[in-house]
Amino acid sequence: APSDPDLVERARAAKAKLGDKVFVLGHHYQRDEVIEFADVTGDSFKLARDAAARPDAEYIVFCGVHFMAESADILTGDDQQVVLPDLAAGCSMADMATAEQVAECWDQLTEAGVAEQVVPVSYMNSSADIKAFTGKHGGTICTSSNAKRALDWAFEQGEKVLFLPDQHLGRNTAVRDLGMSLDDCVVYNPHKPNGGLTVEQLRAAKMILWRGHCSVHGRFSLESVNDVRARIPDVNVLVHPECKHEVVAAADQVGSTEYIIKALEAAPRGSKWAIGTELNLVRRLANRFAAEDKEIVFLDKTVCFCSTMNRIDLPHLVWALESLAAGKVVNRIEVDKETESFAKLALERMLALP
Ligand code: 13P
Numbered sequence: 001a002p003s004d005p006d007l008v009e010r011a012r013a014a015k016a017k018l019g020d021k022v023f024v025l026g027h028h029y030q031r032d033e034v035i036e037f038a039d040v041t042g043d044s045f046k047l048a049r050d051a052a053a054r055p056d057a058e059y060i061v062f063c064g065v066h067f068m069a070e071s072a073d074i075l076t077g078d079d080q081q082v083v084l085p086d087l088a089a090g091c092s093m094a095d096m097a098t099a100e101q102v103a104e105c106w107d108q109l110t111e112a113g114v115a116e117q118v119v120p121v122s123y124m125n126s127s128a129d130i131k132a133f134t135g136k137h138g139g140t141i142c143t144s145s146n147a148k149r150a151l152d153w154a155f156e157q158g159e160k161v162l163f164l165p166d167q168h169l170g171r172n173t174a175v176r177d178l179g180m181s182l183d184d185c186v187v188y189n190p191h192k193p194n195g196g197l198t199v200e201q202l203r204a205a206k207m208i209l210w211r212g213h214c215s216v217h218g219r220f221s222l223e224s225v226n227d228v229r230a231r232i233p234d235v236n237v238l239v240h241p242e243c244k245h246e247v248v249a250a251a252d253q254v255g256s257t258e259y260i261i262k263a264l265e266a267a268p269r270g271s272k273w274a275i276g277t278e279l280n281l282v283r284r285l286a287n288r289f290a291a292e293d294k295e296i297v298f299l300d301k302t303v304c305f306c307s308t309m310n311r312i313d314l315p316h317l318v319w320a321l322e323s324l325a326a327g328k329v330v331n332r333i334e335v336d337k338e339t340e341s342f343a344k345l346a347l348e349r350m351l352a353l354p
């Protein structure tokens with residue numbers, strides 16, 4: 001549905017009043033009505049890098065989810081304030097690894113005598129606490145666009161990786177990009193005693209994968225890939241690496257949201273694509289590229305928005321911008337200093353990856 005013209009006007013007016021004081025970032029999964037007001041859009045990596053691009057901006061309005069706003073706070077100046085237009089915009093995957101659970105896991109690795117060989121690699125989709133744990137134990141953050149480089153780096157530092165919290169990105173990168181076998185990976189289940197793993201399994205494993213996943217990308221199945229290939233001859237299947245291993249293994253290409261956009265920009269006229277990622281992005285791309293005669297369909301017919309990304313809508317954005325324009329900071333995301341210093345170490349290791 002088209003946006004309410006009154007709200008569009010109010011967003012425009014508030015943004016104009018704020019001028020250079022405000023910098024609005026928008027993740028590719030955001031609604032069209034929100035993307036329209038973003039000064040910069042990107043995947044998680046690009047937004048983490050770009051968050052610090054405007055040190056003069058007093059306010060950073062982050063249209064995305066909570067862990068992204070936290071990362072922006074960590075990477076920007078102390079005098080810059082990060083605002084998340086709806087505090088309920090979390091991420092179910094990030095919630096699957098809590099600081100207590102990860103500390104317990106580390107104790108177990110220590111008892112098994114393997115902790116010294118383990119380098120933690122945490123997906124950007126994790127809380128600031130998990131990023132701080134990662135920094136404290138000599139590890140790095142990664143996103144879906146640099147997971148291979150992060151794992152290459154980690155295996156130069158140690159013999160094993162504890163990959164948090166997305167088991168699929170960890171497994172897909174280890175197997176597809178590093179040539180490991182599925183047997184090199186074990187899954188640590190925080191809801192089972194000892195993670196459901198024996199000391200022998202921990203000693204033998206190269207990749208210890210945390211049992212987390214994305215509820216959106218988890219919906220795509222091998223069957224969705226087979227169905228779309230049967231329905232659309234010559235279709236190119238392009239999926240996000242948060243999808244299950246069997247889906248990624250059956251796809252033609254795999255990449256982050258930014259990668260997906262670039263691949264479609266470079267695609268020849270007349271080509272056909274089935275995309276396995278969040279629906280706001282797929283719909284926007286289908287509309288954008290229809291004019292270039294590129295057919296873009298959603299990999300699965302069941303509607304699949306990320307419900308938390310979708311919480312940021314035009315009314316919330318207008319409220320945040322109008323509050324800031326009136327001198328009132330709402331929904332500020334502020335990571336405490338101690339957590340920030342260790343989390344920053346881990347994020348800076350990622351930003352320095354070759
Ligand atoms: P990217 O934009 O880095 O591909 O990440 C996707 C995602 O799920 C963010 O929550």
Ligand code: SF4
Nearest residue numbers: 091092093214216306
């Ligand atoms: Fe989290 Fe998945 Fe939504 Fe990304 S798409 S914010 S990983 S639930």
